Amino acid sequence: MTKIELTVDGARVSDEVEPRMLLVQYLREKLGKTGTVVGCDTSNCGACTVHLDGRSVKSCNVLAVQADGAEVTTVEGLAQDGELHKVQEAFRECHGLQCGFCTPGMIMQTIDLLNENPDPTEDEVRHGLEGNLCRCTGYHNIVKSVLHAAGVES
């Protein structure tokens, strides 16, 4: 077991974990942050995307011990004082989700994408989401949501 200390959604947390524990397992099983989900075992689907020190990563592809000392933000840490993040709001407004399973990852990746490129084209949005799979929406309304959040009306 290895002791880790990190900040998750603004709260300091510390646990003894097995080195093999994945960050996503740590979030779900130790912290109860079940908003972040696991959709595959090859890091293709992106459903588990969180921010690690301000950058999007696939939390199924990071060991919890590697996140020692880091700052993690999950989909549960976005809304502030009951106010949804503008990207969350955009996904609801544009029907950017159906079953909602890929949604946490899509939202976290979208925020990263817009941090880097606040005024993306549709093509840039589509390529910026290439690490996230969705089976319900056909991506049409996800792309629309991202453009809406960026203030670009499609």
Add this chain to the structure above:
Amino acid sequence: MTTTEVSTSSNTKTPEIGRDRRRKEDQRLITGRTQWTDNITLPGMLHLAMVRSPFAHATITNIDTSAAKTATNVVTVVTGAELGEEQGSLPNAWPITPDQKAPAHPPVAIDRATFAGEIVAVVVARSAAEARDAAELVDVDYDELPAAVDLKEALAADADHGPLAHPDLGTNKSALWIFDSAEAGTGGDVDEAIDKARNGGIVIEREYRQQRLIPAFMEPRSVVVDPTGEQVTMWSATQVPHILRFLLAAVLGIPESKLRVIAPDVGGGFGGKLQTTPEEFIAMVLARRLTKPVKYTETRSESLMAAHHGRDQWQKLTLAADEAGNVTGLKVELTADLGSHVALIGGGVPVLGAFMYNSIYKFPAYQFNCQTVLTNKAWTDAYRGAGRPEATYAIERLMDELAAEVGVDPLVIRKQNWINADEFPFTSVAGLEYDSGDYDAATERAKEMLGYDDLRAEQKQRREAGDPVQLGIGVSTFTEMCGLAPSRVLGSLDYGAGGWEHASVRMLPTGKVELVTGVTAHGQGHHTAFSQIVADRLGVDFEDVEVLHGDTAIASKGMDTYGSRSLVVGGEAIIKATDKVIEKAKPIAAHLLEASVDDIEFEAGRFSVRGTDQGMAIGEIALAAFAAHDYPEGIEPNLNSEATYDPVNFNFPHGTHLCAVEVDTETGAIKMRKYVCCDDIGTIINPMIVAGQVHGGLVQGIAQALWEEAVYDDAGTLVSGSFVDYLLPTAADTISFETDHTTSPSLTNTLGTKGVGEAGTIASTPAVVNAVVDAIRHLGINDIQMPCTPERVWKAINGAGAGGAEPTVPDAAPHFDHDSNQGARQ
């Protein structure tokens, strides 16, 4: 209780039906406040790991569980032999013929593994990781048997010339199901029509491959069973909690009253979660044995390997027409791969297509033959569209071939043969009565949206210039049958259950409404759309309606969600339940308003006395029923209702889908340039949700055309066993769509709605393949086998000839290869 004046605001309320309501579900889903089955942890909960056969077909000669059993934190390890009769045999609810061969299906294989991925032992441990660790310690001895892998070879095999998937059956053939219009009295003799066409008419003969697909819902399946209460509770990522409960009881001999099944948040299904699975049965049996809660969540690799697959058919087709291209007959000879066992409705799925091959066209003669075949691969069952995409693909590809033969535009040949708007209701050659539709209107609109004529001009130009990038335009004028289903029709098809749906309305004393529905959502937006219906019918606020579903203790009756039935069948049950509430409230209102029941009118949420300004809101009646202080004699003090609705017919959405693709003749790469569709799905409750259903359906159908295939190697190992090799498209692989609607309300339900969940998937696959073939038809090509990989396209262009129907790639290896050295050090 006092009466109040009719407020004007309630009368001018915007109708909810037809409104783009933002979804109620989303607040939770976008903030991560979710109830996926895998989220559940219970005190003392144990975890299961499955030991799965690496062989497609093998005798299990010995299983040594001793090392696994003694591993730290392992509770027990069980084998199929040890579970014996206790585990039952998984059900097949749709034996399509009385003599169908369906091998017994123990959830844990007992002495023989019949596909790669079949469970042969189960480890129970205190954590999922330790269960997986111990699963690797289970030592199974196998004697490999010849595996029936290729569908055509399996069909040809017999006891003397194997391999047989189940040697004791003496054959791989499970059932032969036939529909013949001459016998049914719905049309003429198809062989006569074909013979006649061979002399002076046109006969189009083709063989198409429906490749094996994997539903690949994003949430892997998960099941939790808690046996500690009076009722054993199962949470499962399922589309069918009611059916699951019934079948757990029927198969395992547990009183149904002792079972409660809950489908909490479910992350997509697409048919893939309408199975009753080995994992669910194993979890139930072991939780009861161990008297502790158990959980099993599959990995994605397990999901791709062992959750049911879809499609996997060969379609031999003969279309007869006269010289002018008027269709005279259609003969379908279908071979369908069941996989290792006949799944819950696996045998019936190809038969669902039987009614749709003739589609919107006026065929005078029709015959459909379906031979189902057992193989040593994962079982097949419903995948979005279930039988109808296959049928639609076949006929829409054939109509293009007919147009090419006659030398006319593909839309011209269709119009020449389709049912005209003034011919409805129309009884099809397959015996269905189409209630409404207007194929011309949808097609004209779609042509306009695409810019059809301009693109045809550009296509001509590129052909003449010999442009390395050729343009193709694909057409699909589809219809489908949805809203499963009239119970008597299901009975006539030997389906094991009815097709009705149930709803109940519970008026709460505070004026809020609980709607309980027997259908169950996994992304469709039922909470929102059903709230809109109830709000309109009862005149209450949209926000005041709560939709409850997916828990057999709450929604006691239901037939669940599949076959685009939730709105058209479940919605009608809701209408009937709300009507009953209104009728029930009338005598109460009459009593309170001191009027005659006959004088009570209901409008916009208010009961009023005809010709007066006296009235009460429905919420006030609910409160009066709750208090029951001042209450009419003989009326039960509640304002609840229940309704069960059995549909009188299917309904028949239709539409015209057009797409333009560019084919890079140098590489075979296909790029979609534009996709438009004009669907007729009758009355629309929530246009935003409908558009979402269409978009998602389109991409699944396009993915069949271009990307997805579950490929097995010759030994029966699934090569496309992870998302590295089973290619789901991303946002960067797809485009934005243009969608529109024409509206011919269905005549078979109150709201005039038709199903939409499967429309996009059914329509889009042939549209795309027709476009690909259209782009290169001038090079002498009339087919590309799906998925239309760049390699197949390039090889077709470079001399492999017209037929795209070759076997799948012979040199198949996954990117993550167990045999290769993934030994990189850094």
Add this chain to the structure above:
Amino acid sequence: MIPAKFDYVAPTSIEDALSALAEHGDEAKIIAGGQSLLPVLRMRLNAPEMVIDLGRIDSLRGIRDDGDAIVIGAMTTHHDVLHDPLVAEHAALFAKATAELADAQVRHRGTFGGALAHADPAGDLGAPALALEAEFVIAGPGGTRTVGADDFFVGLFETAAGEDEILTEIRVPKHTGWGAHYEKFVRVVHQWSIVAVAATVKLDGSTIAAVRIGLTNMGSTPVRATATEEALVGLEATEDAVREACSHAADGLEPPSDLNGDADYRRHLATVLSRRAVARAAGS
């Protein structure tokens, strides 16, 4: 989805990392960004007893100017490579290939050295490394040695770095003013390259003065298309002019056959993609 048990150490210096490697020998596995390793561990295709994490060794991270070369630390993330001005100016081909590598999340976590050391022939950095004639600096118990790109890729998932060694940095000779293009062919974007071609071109006016081409997934290692390079020098830098020269780009190669295409198809693709890559690298 859970890896088998392993022990873990995160040394803070290269020396400590080398000692850990020496101590655990072939029971150990190095984790850099982990983007290729963790899926392999999760699917239990490999189960090391010890995982040595290079993530805490600061000296392995960063990109610096070193006169006639730029030096990229092995633990520099793809994202940092992609956005680095030195790379953009002197080794643009790496920027182009990195932009096509995996996805944003993987680029945030995955590392330049890790991807090269993983030596997946379908990986996107090997071909540019060959084309740019990169040098691999490898630290071991006996000190540091440098291996040229031609010698670094030994076989499928196999490099010149020994069991007891660590790839620490990659020296990339400056290709200032060279045009660059990475032409990647996939069916869906999250796939490994079916075939890709890395090309970098130095123009003299509109003719090709010098050109370097690396091929991805055309054999068990990335491959340099030397003969094609020679045939291209002096040609006009347009698709038509380079067609003939590029038509031999795959001669003699034995690429893999899999679900995405057989060897013949890959050889054909390599010729088309080479032509396009060279033309685009030259800006036409």
